[in-house]
Amino acid sequence: MAQTGWTPFFKKLRRYRALFLMMVPGIVYLVINNYLPMFGVVIAFKDINYAKGILGSDWVGFKNFEYLFKTADAYIITRNTILYNGSFIILNTVTAIAIAILLNEVRNKLSARFYQSVILLPFLISMVIVGYLVLSMLSAESGYLNLNLLPLLGIEPISWYFEPKYWPYILTIVQLWKSAGYLCVIFLAAIIGIDHEYYEAATIDGATKWQQIRAITVPLIAPTITIMTLLAIGRIFYSDFGLFYQVPLNSGPLQPVTDVIDTYVYRGLMTLGDIGMSSAAGLYQSLVGFILVLLSNFIVSRRNKENALF
Amino acid sequence: MTRKPQTVTLLLSVLLILSLLISACSSSSDSGGNTGSSDPAASNDGAAAPSSANGKEMELTVAFIGLGNMNEVALVQDEISKITKEKINATVKLMPIDIGAWAQQVNLLLAGNEPLDLLVTSSFLNFSSQVAKGQLLPIDELVEEHAPTIKETMELAIFHATKVGGKSYGVPSVRDTAADHGFVARKDLMDKYGLTFDNVKTYADLDPIFQKIKENEPGMYPLVQRSQTNGIAAEIVRGYIDTLGDTPGILIIENQDLKVVNLYEQQMYKDALQLARKWYEAGYIMPDAATTQESNNSLVKAGKGFSYLSNLKPGFEAQEKNVNGYEMVAARFVDPISTSDSGTGFMMSIPKNTQDPDRAAQLLNLLYTDRDIVNLIANGIEGKHYVDAGNGLIKAPEGGSNYVFNQWQVGNNALAKVWEGNAPDIWEQMKAFNKSSTFSKALGFSFDSSPVKTEVAAVANVNNQYKAGLESGTIDPAKLEEFISKLKAAGLDKILAEKQKQLDQWAKDNNVQ
Amino acid sequence: MKTNDMNQPVVHAIFIILVALCLFPFVLLIMSSITEESAIVSNGYSFWPSEFSLEAYSYLWMQKAAMFNSYGITVLITVVGTFVGLLISALLAYPLSRRDLPLRGMLSFLVFFTLLFNGGLVPTYLIYTEVFQMKNTLMSLIIPGLLTNGFFILLIRTFFANSIPVQIIESAYIDGASEFKIFYRIVLPLSLPILATIGLMLTINYWNDWFNGLIYITEPRLFSIQNLLNRMLVNIQFLQQNNLGNQQMAVNPPMNSVRMAMAVIGILPLILIYPFFQNYFVKGLTIGAVKG
Incomplete structure (x- = not known):
């Protein structure tokens, strides 16, 4: 943009000064709330001693990171984190788009509003409570499945909290149930924003509903899909702590399939209370996410510049 | 347009914040560095003079675990302040922190410079890492000077059980x-x-x-x-x-x-x-x-x-x-x-945030020696939070109380009035019980x-x-x-x-x- | 407007199943909150309790003064926070959506970067308390949640960029409208769907926030409702598990039902105001449709 030297650039700034003014409050906020505290990244490399102050504490290099890589669990927690979050991204996106499209098809306004409210309900309940609700289903003695459902099917009661093999499915279902509604509302906003003329024209041309969805709806909300997916990829190393800790009730035998980076870090910190190690974990998670996003953003921008994040 | 000056002020304030931040960081590391490196006796020199006279009135903040009902903590605080103002020329601010918020809030309090003069600490609540991170002050000299009788209120082995690297960092509660x-x-x-x-x-x-x-x-x-x-x-x-x-x-x-x-x-x-x-x-x-x-x-x-x-x-x-x-x-x-954590289970420590270590130690002394203060903090105000039940015992007033404290964590509980349902000599029994126990060789060691x-x-x-x-x-x-x-x-x-x-x-x- | 509609009975059937799936645990939640505690301990949660009891609610009612105060705090921070947060977000998102904006890539990156990296709790806390002196103020409950990070901004930006025809903006500019006027008169009315959505998200965030209260607030008069409930819950749990059994605390609260009653009390008002939000949402749509 500055290919013809500085003068045109400043002229341009003048032309856009109103737009820049609009951004000031937001930018100032992000600087204070997000950028100033980033000096805290140094904590990950320090042995914090408050008597010396954060900046005055001793440097310890990568010692705070060791526990994330050196132990036998490193492979398991990394694998679990990526597999779960990877499948969550795909499942959530597909389900939420499907529901959003369907919701947009409900002609009765009152029903549509009712459905939409109800679908968002699970999102409002905290994970701790969800953990108890799941327990009421799965409890060995008083749970619904063991008490009512399995006998109907002639299956012996199952000790759910000691059988790792069921948990990848249980966690996936709980996760989908809890967060699909939220995502759905975002996609719905994008769908509603689509100009109706497109559909009218398509109908006149005799396009079926399915064709319209494929040729109009999905391509037009593609920017929103892309952005949501990229953001999810950026957080792929972070997990919903409540889902992996509260819902399985922190049950030991389930750990090989329920342990993710966040729960592992939490357990270590419960006994240690070391902010150096938690900063290290956070930095590691951010860094991986950052690299993955840069990569996927690059791929997206090769295909369609407008859909890219930046 | 009127917008322009606004941007300028905004920019200025950002710069101001940045400079404040830098100075805040460097100053905290400077002042902290002194207390960390110099030996405690030397740093006491400056404070010793005013401490004997207690010239300026000040407010001492005491943080403890707020279990039970703390709705009328302010009333209790005022009553205690009346006594402390007379004795050590300081008022008291009681700061109950909920157990659910304890780890977070204490960690953050100790990371910053907010006033905090006495703090309940525990080996179950990261005591050794608080010591290792320099968040607590060694108290041997302070206790020796301002609270020499505390060690008579408990088993000596328990009293000495809070040492890390040869220095004490807290006084166990009597329990x-x-x-x-x-x-x-x-x-x-x-x-x-x-x-x-x-x-x-x-x-x-x-x-x-x-x-x-x-x-x-x-x-x-x-x-x-x-x-x-x-x-x-x-x-x-x-x-x-x-x-x-x-x-x-x-x-x-x-x-x-x-x-x-x-x-x-x-x-x-x-x-x-x-x-x-x-x-x-x-x-x-x-x-x-x-x-x-x-x-x-x-x-x-x-x-x-x-x-x-x-x-x-x-x-x-x-x-x-x-x-x-x-x-x-x-x-x-x-x-x-x-065992090794019998002493460190619940202690009172003086954090690095304290405004005046000497005055904090004097208040600490009162928590172990002043019957009225102990009773106020443990049971609240007579007639309001408890009533006499005869036989030297007390009971809850009609309709309940808006100040219910958890006795075991602070000070010399043996001085507090005993609740109905317990033996009147419960504390005598407790003392004999504590004394009769087999002491671990490692009592006082913290890992x-x-x-x-x-x-x-x-x-x-x-x-x-x-x-x-x-x-x-x-x-x-x-x-x-x-x-x-x-x-x-x-x-x-x-x-x-x-x-x-x-x-x-x-x-x-x-x-x- | 003529489009061929999907088979309505089928659509409704699908939604009835979905609604049942979402409502079913919620009903369980409400029923558990009015179940006698010992019935929960011995039989687990059930849809039709063997013994009803309002003990959980009467336990919570003992704290009514604190509870109403906390509702007040929550409503206040939710209303102010949502409005200011939405305004700042839209103001930042709109210029970023303009493809002709100089430095657009760099600025977008600046916003995006906040999504991935943060300084962590301690540095953030130090900045708000030591530099801005916000400990134990209402500000500390509002400011940290205004934008949180750039997430909502990127969402709004995407909507602006894709749903508002560039020609409209350009012709308005040529007609002499100022950028602020374009934003206020054209962009905002056209983007009510996304604004209502983000407004809803902000409302939920503020309503459900307990973390800022946990770290910035020690004064009970400033506790938000989630904060208050959360603290009560953890306290009861701690008392139960640690067996401290102080003589004075012979009250043994009905843990299970109280937990559920708290969840009900915490989200019920939000569910009640949700229809109004939707009303606004739908109204916004019709305005948008007329203009479009």
């Missing part, structure tokens, strides 16, 4: 510092089936009792656990060991030595696992004991549990009756012991896990995977081998070696043989 161990059960059912403790000398002898309950009380589990982490096997061995902060690197009390051993490789532990497993398979223990969220008290109260194992103290049965709603009886199998934190994090994970299952009898004890080998792979031996090293050093510093 039940020792514990004996045993079995607690519902009295009505014991009587109903004619069960007694006559032939019950040890845990294994409980079998017939459980069997009787199992046969006659359908829907009730003969033995429940206090929580996930207090497994049956863990309760059985607890009376014989000093955990030195965490398992499995422990001392065996009766050996009276300083040799750190792996609990999980002891015969005693293997036997306890077998016993727990036997009970589990006999149906005495709940199938989901390892994951249940219900406490023993709610299970007993709901008629679903009959008994549990626990650490005990004088008056324990009376306390449990209140909570469970049933009369309880106890059998004591293991004589009282005092600093930071040199082996990578291993501690990995071991915590393995522990979580097996411990609750094994100790509740849910998992076959045959898995113990697998558990131990995974612990070793996670670096257990390194932790044990580090613990032994620190213990040896500690013994050398404190002339313990």
Whole structure:
């Protein structure tokens, strides 16, 4: 943009000064709330001693990171984190788009509003409570499945909290149930924003509903899909702590399939209370996410510049 | 447009913030550096002069765990301030912090520079890391100067138990510092089936009792656990060991030595696992004991549990009756012991944030010596938060009280008035009980896990995977081998070696043989 | 407007199943909150309790003064926070959506970067308390949640960029409208769907926030409702598990049902105001449709 030297650039700034003014409050906020505290990244490399102050504490290099890589669990927690979050991204996106499209098809306004409210309900309940609700289903003695459902099917009661093999499915279902509604509302906003003329024209041309969805709806909300997916990829190393800790009730035998980076870090910190190690974990998670996003953003921008994040 | 000056001010304020921030960081590191490096005697010099005179009136902030009902804490605070203003020319600000917010808020308070003069600390709440991170002040000289009589209020060994690297960082509260161990059960059912403790000398002898309950009380589990982490096997061995902060690197009390051993490789532990497993398979223990969220008290109260194992103290049965709603009886199998965390369980410390260490120490002194202050903080205001119940005892007023404190954590509880339902001489009993206990050789040692934190994090994970299952009898004890080998792979031996090293050093510093 | 509609009975059938799936745990939640505690401990949660009891609610009612105060705090921070947050977000998102904006890539990156990296709790806390002196103020409950990070901004930006025809903006500019006027008169009315959505998200965030209260607030009079409930819950739990059994605290609260009653009390008002939000949402749509 500055290919013809500085003068045109400043002229341009003048032309856009109103737009820049609009951004000031937001930018100032992000600087204070997000950028100033980033000096805290140094904590990950320090042995914090408050008597010396954060900046005055001793440097310890990568010692705070060791526990994330050196132990036998490193492979398991990394694998679990990526597999779960990877499948969550795909499942959530597909389900939420499907529901959003369907919701947009409900002609009765009152029903549509009712459905939409109800679908968002699970999102409002905290994970701790969800953990108890799941327990009421799965409890060995008083749970619904063991008490009512399995006998109907002639299956012996199952000790759910000691059988790792069921948990990848249980966690996936709980996760989908809890967060699909939220995502759905975002996609719905994008769908509603689509100009109706497109559909009218398509109908006149005799396009079926399915064709319209494929040729109009999905391509037009593609920017929103892309952005949501990229953001999810950026957080792929972070997990919903409540889902992996509260819902399985922190049950030991389930750990090989329920342990993710966040729960592992939490357990270590419960006994240690070391902010150096938690900063290290956070930095590691951010860094991986950052690299993955840069990569996927690059791929997206090769295909369609407008859909890219930046 | 009027917008332009606004942008300028905004930009200016950003710059201002940045410069403030930089100065704040550097100044805090500067001032902090001094206290950290210079020896405490020298830094006291400046403060000593005003302290004797207590020239300027000031407000001292005291943070403690706010359990119970703290709605009228301000009234209590004003009453206490009346006394302290006269005695040390300072008012008091009581700052109850909820247990749910404790770890976060205290950590942040100590990271910043907010005023905080006295703080409840505990080995269960990161005491050793607070010391290691320089968040607490050494208090030996301060206590010597301003509170010389505190050490007479408790066992000397307990008083000295807060030392790290040869310096004290807190004063233990006066409470039940020792514990004996045993079995607690519902009295009505014991009587109903004619069960007694006559032939019950040890845990294994409980079998017939459980069997009787199992046969006659359908829907009730003969033995429940206090929580996930207090497994049956863990309760059985607890009376014989000093955990030195965490398992499995422990001392065996009766050996009276300083040799750190792996609990999980002891015969005693293997036997306890077998016993727990036997009970589990006999149906005495709940199938989901390892994951249940219900406490023993709610299970007993709901008629679903009959008994549990626990650490005990004088008056324990009376306390449990209140909570469970049933009369309880106890059998004591293991004589009282005092272990390395008996002293550090609850202490009062002076944090680095204090505005005046001397004045803080003077207030500390009052919490152990002034009957009125102790009574105010423990029981509230007479006539409002408690009333006389005769016989020197007190009870709650009609309609309840808006100040209910948890006695055990602060100061000299023996000075506070005793509640109805307890023996009037409960504190005499408690004192004799504490004195009679077998003291661990390592009493006063605290383990600093930071040199082996990578291993501690990995071991915590393995522990979580097996411990609750094994100790509740849910998992076959045959898995113990697998558990131990995974612990070793996670670096257990390194932790044990580090613990032994620190213990040896500690013994050398404190002339313990 | 003529489009061929999907088979309505089928659509409704699908939604009835979905609604049942979402409502079913919620009904369980409400029923558990009015179940006798010992019935929960011995039989687990059930849809039709063997014994009803309002003990949980009467336990909570003992704290009514604190509770109403906390509702007040929550409503206040939710209303102010949502409005200011939405305004700042839209103001930042709109210029970023303009493809002709100089430095657009760099500025977008600046916003995006906040999504991935943060300084962590301690540095953030120090900045708000030591530099801005916000400990124990209402500000500390509002400011940290205004944008949190750039997430909502990127969402709004995407909507602006894709749903508002560039020609409209350009022709308005040529007609002499100022950028602020274009934003206020054209962009905002056209983007009500996304604004209502983000407004809803902000409302939920503020309503459910307990973390800022946990770290910045020690004065009970400033506790938000989630904060108050959360603290009560943890306290009861701690008392139960640690067996401290102080003589004075013979009250043994019904843990299970109280937990559920708290969840009900915490989200019920939000569910009640949700229809109004939707009303606004739908109204916005019709305005948008007329203009479009």
